[in-house]
Amino acid sequence: MKTRRTGIQALADAAGVHPSTVSRALNPRTRRLVSETVAKRLETLARKLGYSPDPVAAGLRTRRSGTVGVLIPDIANPVFPLILRGIEEALAAAGYTAIIANTDNDPGRARAAFARLTARRIDGAIIATATRRDALIAQCLKLGLPAVLVNRAADGSRVSAVVNDDRAGIALAVAHLAALGHRAIGHVAGPGNISTGQARRAGFLAAVKAHGLAAAPVAVADSYSVAAGERACAQLLGMGRSISAVVAANDLLALGCYDELRRRGLACPQALSITGFNDMAFADRFDPPLTSVRIQHRVMGVEAARLLLAQIDNPRAAAQEIRLQPDLVTRGSSAAPPLGRKRTG
Amino acid sequence: MKTRRTGIQALADAAGVHPSTVSRALNPRTRRLVSETVAKRLETLARKLGYSPDPVAAGLRTRRSGTVGVLIPDIANPVFPLILRGIEEALAAAGYTAIIANTDNDPGRARAAFARLTARRIDGAIIATATRRDALIAQCLKLGLPAVLVNRAADGSRVSAVVNDDRAGIALAVAHLAALGHRAIGHVAGPGNISTGQARRAGFLAAVKAHGLAAAPVAVADSYSVAAGERACAQLLGMGRSISAVVAANDLLALGCYDELRRRGLACPQALSITGFNDMAFADRFDPPLTSVRIQHRVMGVEAARLLLAQIDNPRAAAQEIRLQPDLVTRGSSAAPPLGRKRTG
DNA sequence: CTGAAAGCGCTAACAT
DNA sequence: ATGTTAGCGCTTTCAG
Numbered sequence: 001m002k003t004r005r006t007g008i009q010a011l012a013d014a015a016g017v018h019p020s021t022v023s024r025a026l027n028p029r030t031r032r033l034v035s036e037t038v039a040k041r042l043e044t045l046a047r048k049l050g051y052s053p054d055p056v057a058a059g060l061r062t063r064r065s066g067t068v069g070v071l072i073p074d075i076a077n078p079v080f081p082l083i084l085r086g087i088e089e090a091l092a093a094a095g096y097t098a099i100i101a102n103t104d105n106d107p108g109r110a111r112a113a114f115a116r117l118t119a120r121r122i123d124g125a126i127i128a129t130a131t132r133r134d135a136l137i138a139q140c141l142k143l144g145l146p147a148v149l150v151n152r153a154a155d156g157s158r159v160s161a162v163v164n165d166d167r168a169g170i171a172l173a174v175a176h177l178a179a180l181g182h183r184a185i186g187h188v189a190g191p192g193n194i195s196t197g198q199a200r201r202a203g204f205l206a207a208v209k210a211h212g213l214a215a216a217p218v219a220v221a222d223s224y225s226v227a228a229g230e231r232a233c234a235q236l237l238g239m240g241r242s243i244s245a246v247v248a249a250n251d252l253l254a255l256g257c258y259d260e261l262r263r264r265g266l267a268c269p270q271a272l273s274i275t276g277f278n279d280m281a282f283a284d285r286f287d288p289p290l291t292s293v294r295i296q297h298r299v300m301g302v303e304a305a306r307l308l309l310a311q312i313d314n315p316r317a318a319a320q321e322i323r324l325q326p327d328l329v330t331r332g333s334s335a336a337p338p339l340g341r342k343r344t345g
Numbered sequence: 346m347k348t349r350r351t352g353i354q355a356l357a358d359a360a361g362v363h364p365s366t367v368s369r370a371l372n373p374r375t376r377r378l379v380s381e382t383v384a385k386r387l388e389t390l391a392r393k394l395g396y397s398p399d400p401v402a403a404g405l406r407t408r409r410s411g412t413v414g415v416l417i418p419d420i421a422n423p424v425f426p427l428i429l430r431g432i433e434e435a436l437a438a439a440g441y442t443a444i445i446a447n448t449d450n451d452p453g454r455a456r457a458a459f460a461r462l463t464a465r466r467i468d469g470a471i472i473a474t475a476t477r478r479d480a481l482i483a484q485c486l487k488l489g490l491p492a493v494l495v496n497r498a499a500d501g502s503r504v505s506a507v508v509n510d511d512r513a514g515i516a517l518a519v520a521h522l523a524a525l526g527h528r529a530i531g532h533v534a535g536p537g538n539i540s541t542g543q544a545r546r547a548g549f550l551a552a553v554k555a556h557g558l559a560a561a562p563v564a565v566a567d568s569y570s571v572a573a574g575e576r577a578c579a580q581l582l583g584m585g586r587s588i589s590a591v592v593a594a595n596d597l598l599a600l601g602c603y604d605e606l607r608r609r610g611l612a613c614p615q616a617l618s619i620t621g622f623n624d625m626a627f628a629d630r631f632d633p634p635l636t637s638v639r640i641q642h643r644v645m646g647v648e649a650a651r652l653l654l655a656q657i658d659n660p661r662a663a664a665q666e667i668r669l670q671p672d673l674v675t676r677g678s679s680a681a682p683p684l685g686r687k688r689t690g
Numbered sequence: 691c692t693g694a695a696a697g698c699g700c701t702a703a704c705a706t
Numbered sequence: 707a708t709g710t711t712a713g714c715g716c717t718t719t720c721a722g
Contacts, residue, residue, distance in 0.1 A: 005715095007715055007716085008715065008716065008717095009715080009716095017692075017693090018692065018693045018694075019693095019715090019716080020692075020693070020694080020695095020716095020717075020718080021692060021693075023715095023716065023717060023718090024691095024692085024717090027717085030717090030718095033691070033692090034692080035691060038691085038692090052460075052464050053464075053715085053716080054466070054715055054716070055464060055465060056405060056410065056465065056715085056716095057698090057714070057715035057716045057717090058715075058716050058717070059716090060401060060405055060697095060698045060699070060700090060714090060715080060716070060717095061697075061698050061715085061716050061717045061718075062698085062716085062717065062718090063698075065401065075426040075429060076427060076430070076626060078421075078423065078626070081420040081421050081426060082421060084420060084447075085420065085421070085447065088446075092461070097444060097461060097465060098445075099442060099443075099444055100443075102429075102430065102433060115397075116437070116442060119397050119400060120400060120401065120442060121399065121401055255630065258630075281421060281423070282600075282627055282630075282631070285600065285603075285627075285630070285631045285632065286627070286631070286632065287631065287632035287633075287634075350699095352698095352700085353699065353700065353701095354699080354700095362709090363708065363709050363710080364700080364709095365701075365702085365708075365710080366707085366708055366709075368700065368702090369701090369708085375701090375702095378708090379707065379708080380707060380708085383707085383708085398699085398700080399698095399699055399700070400700095401699085402698070402699035402700045402701095402714090403699075403700050403701070404700090404714090405698090405699080405700075405701095405713095405714045405715070405716090406699085406700050406702075406714050407700085407701065407702090407714085408714075
């Protein structure tokens with residue numbers, strides 16, 4: 001004996017009007033089509049009967065699901081929960097629901113996740129997994145599905161994106177180290193096929209040059225992970241170049257550097273200074289506390305959601321890029337270089 | 346001129362059969378109602394035309410959305426992303442999609458989030474936000490909505506839950522400290538209205554008694570956060586009881602203890618040992634590395650999803666509780682007590 | 691301003 | 707084994 005959920009029909013009966021009138025009255029967009037008195041009455045009645053519209057049924061008709069897909073490379077990376085918060089906040093305020101999918105940095109999983117999302121008729125996608133030339137982006141474009149990239153951009157800006165000013169961020173780190181007296185700085189770069197990896201690397205080289213610093217060796221990590229950071233750091237230190245600091249392209253890579261230093265019995269920051277990027281949660285708790293480029297995680301999410309909603313409203317609007325300014329949080333992992341230039345190779 | 350998405354009708358036309366035949370052929374559950382030859386043909390055709398069924402439209406008819414709501418208290422707490430992974434994995438394998446909602450530990454937000462989820466016609470809910478007597482649980486019961494609690498349980502087991510064996514976990518921590526020689530141990534407890542807070546506290550007192558240890562002061566934190574841990578730790582140390590170790594009810598609280606110790610100029614573990622609970626990501630990176638009770642995050646999520654799916658299939662099945670066994674990860678925050686009994690109050 | 695009627699894409703009785 | 711016929715709950719022409 002399941003009591004039938006009160007639908008638009010029940011309301012119409014109770015109010016003695018036609019269902020379509022109810023629909024019009026309760027939908028903000030069409031409310032003005034109905035007389036004020038009736039609208040008011042229906043609203044009261046709706047509250048009394050505990051009526052709530054069914055967005056799914058409505059979506060079948062309007063071809064709008066009120067949902068947005070969010071692709072995240074790795075939810076265990078503490079940067080993303082914060083971005084998510086911003087996204088959900090802005091989306092919820094507009095009556096939208098986020099459907100989150102993890103890709104584990106795996107293009108295959110990403111494709112599968114994306115397929116499930118489109119099957120669910122998402123109205124748009126926020127993509128945090130983008131590589132510089134990403135198949136998913138091409139697909140969104142082809143499908144005419146509104147999409148916004150977050151944190152990472154793609155080559156050729158055919159799609160909107162909210163990113164950090166990576167070059168500026170890295171410049172802050174390099175300037176900080178230079179001010180401490182470092183003259184030879186290395187870089188553990190992120191993957192070259194991801195915009196942040198590429199931009200931070202370019203930013204690093206530019207900053208080093210701007211400060212007139214010495215040889216600046218670079219080792220590229222093959223993913224944003226602690227293990228990859230450790231490997232890249234080993235490679236960097238194995239180049240036989242004397243450096244007194246390492247700028248890592250993100251915090252996980254920086255932690256990998258910690259590990260490699262420990263393995264070699266080198267103290268941070270006494271032997272080598274390390275800086276990270278993202279200022280992830282608990283970065284201040286690490287040993288040593290990590291100097292890192294702080295980004296506006298939450299704002300990034302909020303802006304991405306805004307951009308997407310705007311694009312859903314007006315699909316033909318031009319793509320735009322929002323670039324957020326980071327700042328530097330100085331902590332214990334960076335200090336003046338050892339006095340005698342130290343050979344670390 | 347948007348090319349109309351190929352629907353079941355288009356397929357039917359192309360194959361020269363009736364739409365319902367297509368439906369039957371493509372739905373695993375009804376596939377056996379249709380002749381093998383036709384089924385095969387339709388499958389091929391579907392692939393060729395790039396047809397994919399619309400679960401939303403189907404759901405309108407079947408009253409099943411294929412979605413599950415997941416309520417998380419705080420996605421920035423690193424325990425939850427890991428649980429989520431397990432949930433999504435198991436759900437995706439069954440063709441279900443998770444819709445995640447953050448409540449920020451706020452009952453008001455929880456209610457709102459829950460309302461949005463039910464409006465979306467979720468088939469069930471996984472609740473990680475439960476207090477011991479939770480309004481949401483009552484509501485699920487009333488609505489007949491399948492629900493499973495994860496990590497936290499509720500009083501009275503009217504609903505299924507997947508939890509840790511908290512008493513066993515705390516017992517491991519106490520046993521470890523006792524083995525190191527600690528005779529006076531304090532506890533920073535979690536909120537009393539959350540099952541984990543209550544169970545770990547009870548487990549602590551039981552373990553202390555079982556080991557024949559001395560007076561065991563307890564301070565209760567009003568939330569699972571670093572700040573609350575710091576306050577509770579201050580309270581604990583202010584009781585004027587001499588203790589040499591603190592068992593914290595979770596890792597964030599343990600970090601709060603770190604802060605309070607630092608404020609007082611007390612070294613951990615030299616002056617006071619600290620243990621946490623959850624073994625959150627990066628606990629091994631803290632200063633000092635945190636001894637913590639490790640829980641089976643991912644398994645917890647997987648089992649919760651399983652339980653929920655079973656309940657969706659058979660809504661009248663009895664509630665059951667799965668209790669997972671934790672173990673202890675020993676790190677630098679716990680050591681033998683100082684030789685002369687130290688007065689910390 | 692409101693009612694009537696059609697239909698979004700699919701599934702589920704009920705035929706046949 | 708397949709076709710017929712409704713209809714899920716809502717929105718949207720089109721009339722009046």
